[in-house]
Amino acid sequence: MTHDHRVTPPRESIGYTLKRLILGKPLITDQLKSERLSNPVALGVLSPDAISSTAYGTEVILIELLPYAALAAFTLLLPITGVILVILILVAASYRQVVMTYTKAGGSYIVARENFGPRIAQIAAAALLIDYVVTVAVQAAAGTVAVISAVKSLGPYSLEITIGVVLLMCFANLRGLREAGRPFAMPTYFFVGMLSVMIVTGVVRHLFWGLPQYDAAHLVGAVPVTHGDGLVMGATILVLLRAFANGGASLTGVEAISNTVGSFRDPQGVNARRVLTVMACILAFLLAGVAYLAYATHATPYVAGYPSVLSEISRAVFGDGVAGHILYALVQISTAAILFTGANTSFNGFPALANFVSEDRFLPRQLSKRGHRLVFSNGIIVLTVLAVVLLIGTGGSVNALVPFYAIGVFTGFAMAGYGMTKHHLTHKSDGWRHKLAINLSAGIISTVVVLIFAIAKFTEGAWLVVVIFPLLVFALMRLNREYRAEAAILERFRTDRPDNFGVYTGHYVYVLVNSVDLAVIEALRYGRGLRADQLTAVHFMVDEDVADRIRKRWEHYGLVTPLRIIDCPDRRVVRAAHDLVCTTSEEHPDANVTLLLPRRSYAPLLGRLLHDRTADRIAQAVSRMPHAAATIVPFDVQSQIREAFPDMFEERVTRELEKVQDRMAHSDQDRVDDYEHPEAPPTVIAIDGLIGGQRTSIEGRVNEITQKSRDGKPLLLVTIGDDSGEVTVSFSRGGDGIATGQVLRLVGKARQNGNRPVFMTDPTYSIIEQPADS
Numbered sequence: 001m002t003h004d005h006r007v008t009p010p011r012e013s014i015g016y017t018l019k020r021l022i023l024g025k026p027l028i029t030d031q032l033k034s035e036r037l038s039n040p041v042a043l044g045v046l047s048p049d050a051i052s053s054t055a056y057g058t059e060v061i062l063i064e065l066l067p068y069a070a071l072a073a074f075t076l077l078l079p080i081t082g083v084i085l086v087i088l089i090l091v092a093a094s095y096r097q098v099v100m101t102y103t104k105a106g107g108s109y110i111v112a113r114e115n116f117g118p119r120i121a122q123i124a125a126a127a128l129l130i131d132y133v134v135t136v137a138v139q140a141a142a143g144t145v146a147v148i149s150a151v152k153s154l155g156p157y158s159l160e161i162t163i164g165v166v167l168l169m170c171f172a173n174l175r176g177l178r179e180a181g182r183p184f185a186m187p188t189y190f191f192v193g194m195l196s197v198m199i200v201t202g203v204v205r206h207l208f209w210g211l212p213q214y215d216a217a218h219l220v221g222a223v224p225v226t227h228g229d230g231l232v233m234g235a236t237i238l239v240l241l242r243a244f245a246n247g248g249a250s251l252t253g254v255e256a257i258s259n260t261v262g263s264f265r266d267p268q269g270v271n272a273r274r275v276l277t278v279m280a281c282i283l284a285f286l287l288a289g290v291a292y293l294a295y296a297t298h299a300t301p302y303v304a305g306y307p308s309v310l311s312e313i314s315r316a317v318f319g320d321g322v323a324g325h326i327l328y329a330l331v332q333i334s335t336a337a338i339l340f341t342g343a344n345t346s347f348n349g350f351p352a353l354a355n356f357v358s359e360d361r362f363l364p365r366q367l368s369k370r371g372h373r374l375v376f377s378n379g380i381i382v383l384t385v386l387a388v389v390l391l392i393g394t395g396g397s398v399n400a401l402v403p404f405y406a407i408g409v410f411t412g413f414a415m416a417g418y419g420m421t422k423h424h425l426t427h428k429s430d431g432w433r434h435k436l437a438i439n440l441s442a443g444i445i446s447t448v449v450v451l452i453f454a455i456a457k458f459t460e461g462a463w464l465v466v467v468i469f470p471l472l473v474f475a476l477m478r479l480n481r482e483y484r485a486e487a488a489i490l491e492r493f494r495t496d497r498p499d500n501f502g503v504y505t506g507h508y509v510y511v512l513v514n515s516v517d518l519a520v521i522e523a524l525r526y527g528r529g530l531r532a533d534q535l536t537a538v539h540f541m542v543d544e545d546v547a548d549r550i551r552k553r554w555e556h557y558g559l560v561t562p563l564r565i566i567d568c569p570d571r572r573v574v575r576a577a578h579d580l581v582c583t584t585s586e587e588h589p590d591a592n593v594t595l596l597l598p599r600r601s602y603a604p605l606l607g608r609l610l611h612d613r614t615a616d617r618i619a620q621a622v623s624r625m626p627h628a629a630a631t632i633v634p635f636d637v638q639s640q641i642r643e644a645f646p647d648m649f650e651e652r653v654t655r656e657l658e659k660v661q662d663r664m665a666h667s668d669q670d671r672v673d674d675y676e677h678p679e680a681p682p683t684v685i686a687i688d689g690l691i692g693g694q695r696t697s698i699e700g701r702v703n704e705i706t707q708k709s710r711d712g713k714p715l716l717l718v719t720i721g722d723d724s725g726e727v728t729v730s731f732s733r734g735g736d737g738i739a740t741g742q743v744l745r746l747v748g749k750a751r752q753n754g755n756r757p758v759f760m761t762d763p764t765y766s767i768i769e770q771p772a773d774s
Contacts, residue, residue, distance in 0.1 A: 037263050037264055037265065038265060039264075039265075039271055039274060039275050040185070041185050042257075042263065042264055042271070042272075042275050043185070043188070043275050043278055043279060044184065044185020044186065044187075044188040044189055045184045045185050045188075046256050046257050046260060046263075046275070046279075046345075047188055047253070047256065047257070047275075047279040047282070047283075048184075048187065048188050048253075048338050048339075048341040048342035048345060049135060049139065049252060049253030049256050049342040049345050049346075050251070050252065050253030050254050050256060050279060050283050051188060051191065051192065051253075051279065051282060051283055051286065051338065051342075052139060052142070052191065052253075052335075052338040052339045052341075052342040053249060053250045053251070053252050053253060053283075053342075054195070054250065054283065054286040054287050054290050054310075055142055055146065055308070055310050055335050055338075055339060056138075056142045056145075056249070056308070056309075056310075056398050057084075057247055057249060057250030057287060057290070058077065058081070058247075058250075058287075058290050058291050058294050058309055058310075059301045059308060059309035059310070059398075060246035060247065060249060060398065060399055060402050061077055061080055061081070061243045061244075061246050061247040061291075062074075062077060062223070062294065062300070062301050062309065063223055063246065063301050063399050064239060064242045064243040064246050065077065065239065065243045066223045066224070066225050066300065066301070067223065067224050067225070068236070068239045069239065070225055071225065071298070073225075074294065074295045074298055075295070076240070076243070077291055077294060077295055078291060078292070078295055080240070080243055080244050080247055081247065081287060081288060081291040083244060084244070084247045084248065084250055084251065084287065085284050085287060085288060087248075087251065087445055087446075087449070088250075088251055088254070088280060088283065088284055088287075089280070089284070090438070090441055090442045090445060091251060091254055091413050091442050091445075091446070092254060092276060092277070092280035093438045093442070094413070094416060094417050094420060094438055094439050094442035094443075095254060095255060095257070095258050095276055095416065096273045096276055096277065097420055097435055097438070097439060098111055098258045098416055098420060099257060099258050099261050099269055099272035099273050099276060100269040100270075100272075100273055101269075101420070101423060102114065102258075102261070103261045103262060103268045103269055103272075107128070107255050107258040107259040107412070107416065108124045108127075108128065108255060108258070108412040108413070108415045108416035108419065109121055109124045109125050109128055109353060109356060109357070109415075110356075111124075111415065111416050111419035111420060111423075112124040112415045112416070112418075112419045113360070114419070114423075115418075115419040115420075115422040115423050115426070116418075116419065116422065118360050118362070118480075119477065119480070121360075121415075122357075122362055122473050122476040122477060122480075123411065123415060123473055124411070124412055124415035124416075124419075125353065125357045125362065125476060126408075126411075126469055126472040126473045126476065127407075127408040127409075127411035127412045127415065127469070128349075128353055128408065128412050129350065129353065129354070129357075129408075129472070130404070130407075130408035130465065130468070130469065130472070131252070131405070131408035131409050131412060132346040132349050132350035132353070132383065133346070133350070133383060133386045133387055133390060134390065134401060134404045134405045134408065135252065135253075135342070135343065135345070135346045135405075136166060136169075136343050136346045136347070136383065136384075136387040137162075137166075137387045137390045137391050137394070137396075137401050137404075138249070138252075138343075138398060138401045138402070138405055139339045139340070139342040139343035139346075140162045140165050140166050140169075140339070140340065140343040140387075140391070141158075141162050141391065141396045141397065141398050141401060142308075142339045142398050143162075143165065143335075143336045143337075143339030143340040143343065144158050144161045144162045144165065144336075144396070145158070145305055145306050145308050145398060146308065146310075146311070146332050146335040146336040146339060147161070147332070147336050148161075148306045149306045149307035149308045149310075149311035149332060150311070150328075150329060150332040152306065152307070155304065155306055158305070158306070158396055159391065159392070159395060159396040162391055162396045163388055163391055163392075163396075165340060165343070166343070166384060166387050166388055166391070167384065167388070169340075169343065169344050169347055169384075170347070170380060170381070170383075170384040172344075173344070173347040173348075173380050174377055174380055174381075184341060187334065187337035187338045187340075187341045188338055188341070190333075190334040190337060190338070191334040191335060191337065191338035192282055192286070193334075194327075194330050194331045194334040194335075195286050195289070195290070195331070195334075196285075196286075196289075197327070198289075198293075198313070198314055198317050198318070198327075198331055199285075199286070199289030199290070199292075199293065201317050201318070202289075202293045202296065202297075202313065202316075202317040203289070203292065203293070205317065206293075206296045211293075211296050211297050211316055211317065212297065212316050213296070213297055213298045213316075214297060214298045214299060214300055214312065214316070215298075223300060223301050223302065223303055225300075238456060241452050241455075241456040242456040242457060244452065245403075245406065245449070245452050245453045245456050245457050246399075246402050246457075248406040248409075248410065248449050248453070249402045249405045249406050249409075250283075250287055251283075251406075251409065251410075251413075252405060252406065252409045253342065253345075254279075254280065254283075254413075255409075255412055255413070255416070256345065256349070257272055257275055257276045257279065258272070258276075258416070259349055259352075259353075290309075290310065290313065293313045293316075293317065294309055294313060297312070297313055297316040297317075299312035299313045299316065300312065301399075305397055305398060305399070310331070310335060311328075311331075311332060314327070314328045314331045314332070315328055318331075346383060347380055347383060350379055350380075350382075350383040351367070351376030351378075351379030351380055351383070352376070352379075354367040354368075354376065354379040354382070355367060355368045355376055355379065357476070360480075361479075361480050361483035361484070362476040362477070362479060362480045363476065363479065364479070366378050367379050367382070390404070400460075402457075403453065403457040403460045403465070404464065404465050406449065406450075406453050407450055407453045407454065407465045407466070407469070408465065408469075410446040410447075410449045410450045410453070411446070411450055411469075413442060413443075413446035414442075414443045414444075414446035414447045414450065415443075416439075416442075416443075417439045417440065417441075417442035417443025417444075417446060418439075418440075418443040420435070420436075420439035421436055421439045421440045421443060424436040424439065454466050506533045506534075506588050506590070506591035506592070507530065507531075507532045507533050507534075507591060507592050507594065508532060508533060508534045508536075508584050508588065508591055508592070508593050508594070509527045509530055509532035509534070509535045509536070509593075509594045509595075509596060510536050510537075510538045510580065510584075510593070510594070510595050510596065511523045511524055511527050511535070511536070511537045511538065511561070511596045511598070512537075512538055512539075512540070512577065512595060512596065512597055512598070512618070513537050513538065513539045513550060513563070513598075514539065514540075514550075515550065516550055516553040516554060516557065516559075517600070518635055519598040519599065519600045519633070519634075519635035520537075520598050521559075522598065522633060522635045523596045523597075523598040523633040523635075524537065524559070524561050526596060526633050527561075527596050528561075530594065532594070533591075535561055536561070536562055536563075536564050537554075537559075537561050537562065537563045537564065538563075538564050538566060538580065539563065539564070539565050539566070540566050540567075540568040540573050540576045540577070541565050541566065541567050541568055542568050542571050542573070547565050550563070551563065551565065566580065573614060573618070574614070574617050574618050574621050577595060577618045577621065577622060578621050578622065578625070580595075581593050581595065581622055581625055581628045582625070585625070585626075585627060585628065591627070592627050592628070592629070593627065593628045593629075594628070594629050594630070594631060595618065595619075595622055595628075595629070595630040595631070596630075596631055596633050597615040597618060597619060597630060597631065597632045597633065598633050598635060599615050599632050599633065599634045599635065600634075600635055615632050616632075618630060619631075619632055683696075683697065684697045684698060684699050684745065685697070685698060686698075686722060686723070686724040686725075687700060687720075687721065687722050687724050687725045687726065687727050688724035688725045689724070690727065690750045691750070692749075692750050692751055694749060694750075695747070695748065695749050696747070696748075696749075696750075697745065697746065697747045698720075698722070698727070698745075698746055698760075699722065699743060699744065699745045699746075699768070700720035700721050700722040700726075700727075700743070700744065700746075701720060701721060701722070701741065701742070701743050701744075701769075702718055702719070702720050702738060702739065702740050702741060702742045702743075702744060703719045703720065703721050703726065703740065704718070704719040704740065705717070705718050705719075705738065705739070705740055706718075706719075710732070713732065714732075715730060715731070715732055716730070716731040716735040716738075717729070717730055717731075718730075718731065718735065718738055718744075720744055720746070727750065727758070727759070727760060728758060728759050728760075729746060729748075729759070729760045729761075729763060729765075730759050730760070730761050730762070731762060732761070732762055733762060734762065737767065738765075738767070739771065740771070741770075741771030742767050742769065742770055742771060743767070743768050743769035744765050744766070744767060744768070745765065745766050745768050746760060746763040746764070746765045747763055747764045747765075748760045748761065748762065748763025748764065749761070749763075
């Protein structure tokens with residue numbers, strides 16, 4: 001008999017094929033490029049998060065004021081917005097210094113790390129990570145509000161739409177979506193243009209002709225409005241603080257440019273500062289304009305969350321004519337576009353920040369791995385999961401999400417302000433006192449806003465952030481301590497290495513055996529390659545009958561490695577393995593002990609169903625012992641089954657997926673040549689290894705030939721055998737040239753009868769050896 005020892009390259013797994021189908025072909029590292037942005041494009045790409053907050057900033061202020069201050073809420077709206085604009089100017093001035101000093105991506109995290117060290121910087125890291133998660137939820141929810149404000153029939157499905165949008169963003173970013181270039185800048189300019197038209201039109205109409213005004217107290221479904229003099233009756237300090245805290249959400253995203261200074265063209269700091277200034281001016285204009293028109297029209301938020309205040313303002317400004325309907329639709333389209341684009345910015349920011357933090361060893365290393373399409377896939381998936389959980393927990397309500405929002409944002413502002421204060425005190429460059437005053441003021445004001453949020457919005461959800469925030473910081477510190485402990489041990493090994501390190505007087509290898517199969521054979525072969533002083537196979541006896549069968553099969557296959565049976569009456573195999581290593585170490589103190597653990601590897605799901613994790617638990621226990629090691633020796637059973645029985649259902653599914661993969665690979669332009677891979681014939685197996693119904697190949701000598709008829713048709717029965725047994729082969733057609741004494745190779749399917757296959761019907765065959773006397 002002949003044996004084919006050619007090694008064929010492994011087929012890709014089903015999971016990888018599906019990933020390739022969904023995400024596209026993998027990108028190589030050389031394709032990782034960062035595009036330098038011109039100032040106009042950078043403004044459009046980096047400012048959606050900040051500028052889009054004008055779509056809901058005014059609304060969340062009114063939601064707090066109207067139930068307590070009545071119609072006076074619209075008057076109070078203007079001074080509250082004025083205070084927010086002052087804070088915006090202060091924060092923007094602080095970040096103008098940040099982008100000139102720190103051109104590496106990371107924003108407040110880098111500022112805090114450089115000035116206070118990596119541990120204190122985790123406060124900024126936790127703040128920014130929370131901010132990115134909430135940004136996805138808030139911006140996506142607000143974008144959905146813009147859509148359903150125009151198409152009210154979609155209102156009952158707002159949460160489903162929002163979650164669907166987030167999942168779509170996740171998919172697009174896993175495919176390697178790049179937030180750079182004109183396509184991502186267009187929604188920003190579209191929104192700014194439409195809102196500018198609305199504000200200018202509205203202000204002109206209000207000053208010269210007057211704007212229609214909503215009857216806020218009698219609108220069905222609107223937020224409840226109290227009656228009477230609200231300034232006297234209900235506008236307490238707490239209410240004002242809560243309204244101001246809500247309005248603080250309008251400043252989210254101001255730090256976005258400082259997070260990506262490295263994306264600007266040279267000189268990076270100067271260009272980033274210019275774009276930051278323009279963005280702050282646009283944001284201030286839009287905030288002030290929307291607040292003024294809300295005051296003029298008495299546009300009122302609704303309990304259901306839609307239609308939005310911005311939608312009501314737009315209707316009042318543009319009127320009911322044809323042109324008015326068109327302009328209104330354009331405002332809603334531009335609003336949804338910039339809000340969804342703003343949500344998508346976090347899918348770049350969160351993974352990038354997580355990568356920085358993981359490189360500093362405060363987050364798991366998995367978050368610094370680039371995936372199939374050169375993006376930080378793990379970070380994208382974590383962000384998506386957290387954002388969806390947050391949306392489900394809050395019902396996708398923008399007002400319910402706001403308390404989660406500004407605490408993280410203003411904590412980042414505060415850390416940047418304090419960090420720059422420390423920088424000026426340390427370096428004392430030209431004009432440092434003036435700069436220090438700006439940064440310190442921004443830090444103090446941001447801290448005050450954080451405290452206002454934590455107190456005024458505590459019962460509305462801020463308590464969760466107040467609890468999660470220190471826990472997240474603690475978790476980051478705790479993880480870093482583990483990484484530092486590992487590094488300390490390694491460093492101690494470098495400086496305090498034993499003189500006899502790496503020198504053992506003996507090497508004892510044990511192969512753990514729970515059956516006799518190909519995986520064990522492979523482990524024995526591997527063990528012999530270790531050139532051990534002693535190689536022993538060990539079976540921990542839990543069942544005497546099983547141990548007896550293993551002993552007989554060991555002798556049957558003529559395995560020369562000694563087999564040792566160790567009684568394990570309490571069935572604690574892990575403990576028995578531990579004791580075996582301990583005993584050997586006591587008998588040979590200066591020797592090294594290695595346990596080889598054969599593992600049959602199947603497809604991931606099938607493997608988990610068919611096998612427990614005993615080998616892992618043994619390896620974990622042994623690895624803690626000095627001068628001992630445990631090695632899991634995998635053996636790919638599935639590949640053997642595929643070769644022997646290629647018609648099994650799972651294999652047919654695999655081959656179909658492989659055909660799809662081959663077609664995909666064929667279409668790739670990076671393939672220089674196309675090769676044809678004909679399907680190889682099944683591996684020849686012993687006759688006693690036949691499985692009924694499975695296509696396979698056998699070889700055997702013809703022992704007997706019988707001519708019969710069935711239903712009046714001739715039937716040829718051929719009995720062939722090898723060292724393992726015999727099987728009958730039936731030919732209803734063909735069979736010419738077969739004679740006793742020949743050695744045949746047959747490819748076909750056997751028929752099962754009870755526990756054993758009895759027939760192969762009409763197989764393909766070839767004569768590979770004639771009888772000696774022919």
